[in-house]
Amino acid sequence: MSRIYDCADETARKDGIADAASAVRRGELVVLPTDTVYGIGTDAFSPAAVANLLATKGRGRDMPPPVLVGSMRAATALIEDLGNHGRDLMEEFWPGPLTLVCTATPSLSWDLGDTKGTVAVRMPMDPVALELLKEVGPMAVSSANKSGLPAATRMEEALEQLGDEDVAVYLDGGEADSPVASTIVDLTYAVPRVLRSGAISIEQLRAVCGTVIGELRQGRMKPVREDEVAKAGEAAKASRRAASRSEAPAAAGTGGADPAQASGDGASEGTASGSGAAAAGADTEAAPGGDRTTGGGTAAGQDGRTPETGQLPDGDRSEN
Structure with a gap:
């Protein structure tokens, strides 16, 4: 009792x-x-x-x-x-109300x-x-x-x-x-990253740290696996090769125009590249408040691990 x-x-x-x-x-x-x-x-x-x-x-x-x-x-x-x-x-x-994620002793x-x-x-x-x-x-x-x-x-x-x-x-x-709930900030990378928005705003954090990467909004982008990115990239390459073979005479007559652009494969390649950034942890849309970032090299480890570091709360987002 x-x-x-x-x-x-x-x-x-x-x-x-x-x-x-x-x-x-x-x-x-x-x-x-x-x-x-x-x-x-x-x-x-x-x-x-x-x-x-x-x-x-x-x-x-x-x-x-x-x-x-x-x-x-x-x-x-x-x-x-x-x-x-x-x-x-x-x-x-x-x-x-600020939780800091750091490398433990x-x-x-x-x-x-x-x-x-x-x-x-x-x-x-x-x-x-x-x-x-x-x-x-x-x-x-x-x-x-x-x-x-x-x-x-x-x-x-x-x-x-x-x-x-x-x-x-x-x-x-x-x-x-x-x-x-408290704001959770990951300090295990060179640039602080908000893992969960909370009582401390990103503007308050930036007043102290300068650059702070905002929280990746869940549900706005479907997670993409690395194998899917690789398949998309191979498909784009195969399509370009096929287009290059079939349109080689035309390319010669037009001053060497890019066959990938002629066949529309530029869009496919762009999608694959963007997906790769997302899979690597790029923050393509940040937390509420209008924060947006470009690229994920500073926040996401190049070893492929995600920036959540095992410390994110569960779906109820109710950690204190």
Whole structure:
């Protein structure tokens, strides 16, 4: 049976944070308020506890939870490389609704799931959350909802979805001040990239970093596999060769006009090239707000891996 504490009452808040801290140290789950939506969290350094968190939400290892910290110092201990702008972003927006995806310190003895060597870190601006985090250290914290359902902005909503069997302690901090989730920024590339738009706008980010690549809108472009791009390219080449053979006399008589253009294959080649850029992670249409970029060499790795780095939230887009 879960224990619930009303953090509006000073005595209950003190008792609740002490109980929640003990529960986290035992590898149990707690629900806590943040400055965005409610979170469900546990000890980030307990693989069994993190596995229990994912199971309670109905998630797999392919969707690892972010890590909340109580100080910038705690965050830097988890991160191997902050990139060119990480510290500036922390100083400007922390504590606050900004999650930074960075390369994790490789020596850490934890297992958050399939992170591909990264960690998503945030310092929330909530007094209850900060007090608990400073007591127990970094916590793996995901939004307090079943995967695919709306994020909880009140403790009662979290309790309704998660129940009172899997969660040891609920800390009730009242209704969330802002139901908007944190902005997620990937710093593992030379140019920061928005993986999810949220409470911090891209204009605010650019005021600190200069160039920031906007979020790729989901659903506006059908993902294209590399094998499809290769087939399209081969088809275009074959068509050009055929056109070249059949129209060779005409080409000679017209000063060597491009047979691909004469046969309309220029459009096919352009489509294949554009698809290749999309498959490589090019941001052809950015996040709301009118941001548009051209090309993906700065944001998408040339090794073919996508910029999501294993840290994107699930379809409910409700990570805090």
